Amino acid sequence: MRQLKIAQMERKFATTSFFILLFLILSLVPYFVAIIIEANCLVCRGQKWLFVLKESSVIFLFLNSTVNPLLTTFRINGLKHSVKIVLRLRRQSDVNSFGSFLPPTSLANVVCN
Secondary structure (H helix, E strand, O other), X not given: OHHHHHHHHHHHHHHHHHHHHHHHHHHHHHHHHHHXXXXXXXXXOOXXXXXXXXXXXXXXXXXXXXXXXXXXXXXXXXXXXXXXXXXXXXXXXXXOOOOOEOOHHHHHHHHHO
């Protein structure tokens, strides 16, 4: 049972890492295309469409940097619980050593024993 949970958690980490890498590549490609066009096309340098492409790709890069931590926190429960502890939305005593939430009944058992 424990090995199954570990395998599921590792699969979730791998999937999340894949999505982060995919979004990074998708946001970098338009930027690099705009840079390559600007470097190799002398006629295109003063064009408005190239400026718009380059600036919108920079905005897309910033959005990617904003979405990655949110995606990671949303997908990985241990990280989500840690963020809640840091933001003081949950007490650290409510979390066991594996990062999962302890129900109130098990907390009472821990304190009493």
